[in-house]
Amino acid sequence: xxxxxxxxxxxxxxxxxxxxxxxxxxxxxxxxxxxxxxxxxxxxxxxxxxxxxxxxxxxxxxxxxxxxxxxxxxxxxxxxxxxxxxxxxxxxxxxxxxxxxxxxxxxxxxxxxxxxxxxxxxxxxxxxxxxxxxxxxxxxxxxxxxxxxxxxxxxxxxxxxxxxxxxxxxxxxxxxxxxxxxxxxxxxxxxxxxxxxxxxxxxxxxxxxxxxxxxxxxxxxxxxxxxxxxxxxxxxxxxxxxxxxxxxxxxxxxxxxxxxxxxxxxxxxxxxxxxxxxxxxxxxxxxxxxxxxxxxxxxxxxxxxxxxxxxxxxxxxxxxxxxxxxxxxxxxxxxxxxxxxxxxxxxxx
Ligand code: NAD
Ligand code: IPM
Ligand code: MN
Numbered sequence: 001x002x003x004x005x006x007x008x009x010x011x012x013x014x015x016x017x018x019x020x021x022x023x024x025x026x027x028x029x030x031x032x033x034x035x036x037x038x039x040x041x042x043x044x045x046x047x048x049x050x051x052x053x054x055x056x057x058x059x060x061x062x063x064x065x066x067x068x069x070x071x072x073x074x075x076x077x078x079x080x081x082x083x084x085x086x087x088x089x090x091x092x093x094x095x096x097x098x099x100x101x102x103x104x105x106x107x108x109x110x111x112x113x114x115x116x117x118x119x120x121x122x123x124x125x126x127x128x129x130x131x132x133x134x135x136x137x138x139x140x141x142x143x144x145x146x147x148x149x150x151x152x153x154x155x156x157x158x159x160x161x162x163x164x165x166x167x168x169x170x171x172x173x174x175x176x177x178x179x180x181x182x183x184x185x186x187x188x189x190x191x192x193x194x195x196x197x198x199x200x201x202x203x204x205x206x207x208x209x210x211x212x213x214x215x216x217x218x219x220x221x222x223x224x225x226x227x228x229x230x231x232x233x234x235x236x237x238x239x240x241x242x243x244x245x246x247x248x249x250x251x252x253x254x255x256x257x258x259x260x261x262x263x264x265x266x267x268x269x270x271x272x273x274x275x276x277x278x279x280x281x282x283x284x285x286x287x288x289x290x291x292x293x294x295x296x297x298x299x300x301x302x303x304x305x306x307x308x309x310x311x312x313x314x315x316x317x318x319x320x321x322x323x324x325x326x327x328x329x330x331x332x333x334x335x336x337x338x339x340x341x342x343x344x345x346x347x348x349x
Pocket of ligand 3: 247
C-alpha cells in the first residue's frame with residue numbers, strides 16, 4: 001500500500017511525523033510512504049503550491065495523509081499560487097467529494113469542551129460535508145470595478161442536482177449505518193442553491209424510507225450545535241456550511257486539535273487530514289495537538305486500507321492516553337506534541 005505523505009506548512013509536518021510514528025507502533029501492515037511537498041513549502045521550493053510531482057504521487061497512492069497548508073508569507077500572492085490552492089486542487093483533481101468529519105466526545109475531555117460537561121457528553125455526530133462544489137468552486141468569481149468605479153468582489157454559490165444527490169446518498173448510507181437519523185443543513189429560506197439542495201435531498205430520501213430525515217437552516221444549526229448537540233447524529237451539508245460547522249463542532253468536543261477527517265471519492269481512495277490548519281501562531285514550538293492527525297491516520301486504515309483492527313487499537317490508545325491525564329495546551333494541559341504522541345504509543349500496550 002502506497003501512502004502519500006503531504007506534511008505541508010506550519011504544524012503540518014509536526015503532526016504528520018507523530019501520526020507516522022503511531023502507524024508504525026500500532027503495527028499497521030504493508031505501508032510504503034512517499035513524502036512530497038505541498039502548500040507554501042512547495043511554492044517556496046518550486047514556485048507552485050501543488051507541483052505536478054506531488055499530484056502524481058497523490059494519484060498513484062492508495063491513500064493520502066495530509067497535514068495542513070497555509071503560510072502568512074503567501075497571503076498576498078495571486079490566488080492560484082496560494083498554499084490553500086493545494087488542498088482545494090487535490091480535492092477537485094481526485095474527485096474527493098465526500099468529507100466525513102466525526103465529532104465525538106472522549107468522556108475524559110468533558111471538562112475541555114466549551115460546553116457544559118452534561119451537554120458535551122451527549123456529542124457523537126458526523127458532519128458529511130460536500131467538498132468539490134459550492135461557492136468554493138462556482139464560476140464566475142473575481143474582483144472587478146463597478147460602473148461607479150467601486151471595487152467589487154463576487155463569488156458564485158452553485159450546485160447541480162447530481163452533485164447534491166451523490167452527497168445526499170453518502171449522508172443516507174452513513175445514517176443507515178448509525179442511528180438512522182439524518183439532518184440536512186441548508187439556507188433554503190434565502191438561497192436558490194439551498195432550495196435545490198433541499199428538493200434533491202428529499203427526492204433521494206425516497207430510496208431510504210428507513211432513515212428519518214430532517215432539515216435545518218444553517219443559522220439555527222449553529223445555535224443547536226451548542227444548545228443541544230446530542231440531537232444530531234448525521235449532518236449532511238454543503239462545502240461552506242460544513243467548513244464552518246465542523247470548526248464549531250470541534251470546540252464542542254474540546255479542541256480543533258481533536259477532529260480528524262476523511263475525504264473520499266466513490267471508491268476506497270481517500271485523503272485523510274485533521275480539520276485544522278497550519279496554526280502559524282504555534283508552529284515550531286512543539287505545542288500542536290497531534291491527536292486529530294493520529295485519528296485521521298486511523299480513519300485511513302479503516303476506510304482505505306482495510307485495517308479496521310489497527311484503527312480500533314489506535315483509537316482506543318488515544319482514549320487511554322487521555323484517561324491517564326495527558327493533554328496538550330489546547331486541552332488545558334502542558335504535554336508537548338511529542339509527549340502526547342508518546343503517551344498514545346505507550347497506551348498501545
Ligand atoms: P488554524 O486551524 O490553523 O488555527 C486556528 C487556531 O487553532 C489557532 O489559534 C491555532 O493555534 C489553533 N490550532 C489549530 N490546530 C491546532 C492543533 N492541532 N493543536 C493546537 N492548537 C491548534 O486556522 P487559521 O488560523 O484560521 O488558519 C491558519 C492557516 O491555515 C491559514 O493559512 C489557513 O488558510 C490554513 N488552513 C488550512 C487548512 C488545511 O490545510 N486543510 C485548514 C484550515 C486552515
Ligand atoms: C478546511 C480548510 C480549507 C477549507 C481551506 C484551507 C481551503 O478550512 O479544510 O477545513 O476551507 O476547506
Ligand atoms: Mn476549515
